[in-house]
Amino acid sequence: MGIPPSAPVSVGRPNDDRLVDRFGRAATDLRVSLTDRCNLRCTYCMPAEGLAWLPQRNLLDDEEIIRLVRIAVRRLGVTEVRFTGGEPLIRPGLPAIVAAVAALEPRPTLSLTTNGIGLARMARTLRDAGLDRVNVSLDTIDRERFTRLTRRDRLDDVLAGLAGAAEAGLTPVKINSVLMRDVNSDEAPALLRFALAHGYQLRFIEQMPLDAQHAWDRSSMITAEEILTALRAEFTLHPDPAERGGAPAETWLVEGATDPSGGPAKVGVIASVTRPFCGDCDRTRLTADGQVRACLFATEESDLRGALRAGADDEEIARRWRVAMWGKRAGHGIDDPSFLQPARPMSAIGG
Numbered sequence: 001m002g003i004p005p006s007a008p009v010s011v012g013r014p015n016d017d018r019l020v021d022r023f024g025r026a027a028t029d030l031r032v033s034l035t036d037r038c039n040l041r042c043t044y045c046m047p048a049e050g051l052a053w054l055p056q057r058n059l060l061d062d063e064e065i066i067r068l069v070r071i072a073v074r075r076l077g078v079t080e081v082r083f084t085g086g087e088p089l090i091r092p093g094l095p096a097i098v099a100a101v102a103a104l105e106p107r108p109t110l111s112l113t114t115n116g117i118g119l120a121r122m123a124r125t126l127r128d129a130g131l132d133r134v135n136v137s138l139d140t141i142d143r144e145r146f147t148r149l150t151r152r153d154r155l156d157d158v159l160a161g162l163a164g165a166a167e168a169g170l171t172p173v174k175i176n177s178v179l180m181r182d183v184n185s186d187e188a189p190a191l192l193r194f195a196l197a198h199g200y201q202l203r204f205i206e207q208m209p210l211d212a213q214h215a216w217d218r219s220s221m222i223t224a225e226e227i228l229t230a231l232r233a234e235f236t237l238h239p240d241p242a243e244r245g246g247a248p249a250e251t252w253l254v255e256g257a258t259d260p261s262g263g264p265a266k267v268g269v270i271a272s273v274t275r276p277f278c279g280d281c282d283r284t285r286l287t288a289d290g291q292v293r294a295c296l297f298a299t300e301e302s303d304l305r306g307a308l309r310a311g312a313d314d315e316e317i318a319r320r321w322r323v324a325m326w327g328k329r330a331g332h333g334i335d336d337p338s339f340l341q342p343a344r345p346m347s348a349i350g351g
């Protein structure tokens with residue numbers, strides 16, 4: 001079997017080893033999805049019955065993942081690697097993958113986005129393997145709401161996971177929260193109070209059209225402006241003078257509050273829909289079945305798994321990755337009338 005041809009063309013691409021695109025950006029932040037499966041069923045992400053999972057034979061094995069990350073770090077200029085899913089903690093090989101990536105030269109920063117279930121048990125092992133930080137998703141601290149929102153009664157496991165991460169030194173421990181109207185939209189100040197009390201860094205994420213059920217509705221989503229108004233009713237926020245760079249979150253300093261290191265406590269809002277930051281995006285994504293995506297909202301993918309399994313060498317894989325990223329669009333275009341939600345839901349892309 002020959003190596004399948006790569007799809008997008010690279011007309012005009014400069015001779016640059018990095019993952020540059022036509023709009024002057026270079027991707028240095030790699031998101032790797034380790035599985036599309038999950039032990040929760042958050043309503044904004046998955047239907048109650050789950051999804052048709054990717055076939056096992058299509059999933060990259062641990063060695064394949066490590067090889068692709070190595071190519072990204074050594075040949076393509078990636079400096080930051082984040083593991084996500086689905087739920088990455090349910091992948092048995094996670095500590096070994098983390099250890100192998102942490103041993104790369106130059107060593108990338110290594111983080112994990114997780115729902116926190118099982119983190120209390122795993123945090124120390126992951127820290128010892130080389131993980132630097134975690135982001136834990138928590139949308140409500142009310143047990144009944146949590147059960148309704150995630151369709152599982154696991155709030156206590158998530159809270160224990162957060163505490164375990166802080167104890168193991170996976171800091172700063174960040175919390176990601178999505179607010180949904182009439183579900184948890186009144187909870188912004190309570191979530192911030194909770195985060196400040198425990199020394200976690202809270203970031204709200206605007207809900208995006210990436211749910212498998214295609215139920216997202218622009219007119220009913222909770223906007224960054226609404227979140228900030230709700231927070232300001234209880235807290236005084238000052239714009240964070242620190243350089244934002246490619247970071248998606250706009251951050252504010254919370255007056256009178258300090259973080260565990262004694263510095264000013266911060267709260268962030270990721271306004272992907274109402275204040276897109278595509279012009280500064282430095283992401284490249286790898287799905288659990290070995291497809292490169294230039295954007296969460298991309299409708300095209302480039303197959304690295306096929307090339308890898310057909311015997312392509314590292315430079316050929318790197319070349320395909322570069323070509324895939326050269327085709328990255330200027331922005332996600334959610335507000336464009338021609339916007340099409342990608343066929344893959346968030347859980348199968350890697351959020």
Ligand code: SAM
Binds near residue numbers: 085088137207346
């Ligand atoms: N299972 C892990 C978790 O929940 O953190 C990792 C994968 S999850 C897809 C990554 C992040 O995407 C989570 O913080 C989750 O809240 C967020 N997310 C999922 N669906 C979303 C949507 N439709 N809009 C905005 N954020 C979403």
Ligand code: SF4
Binds near residue numbers: 041045085115137
């Ligand atoms: Fe699972 Fe994360 Fe999706 Fe929730 S947001 S269903 S925890 S993948």
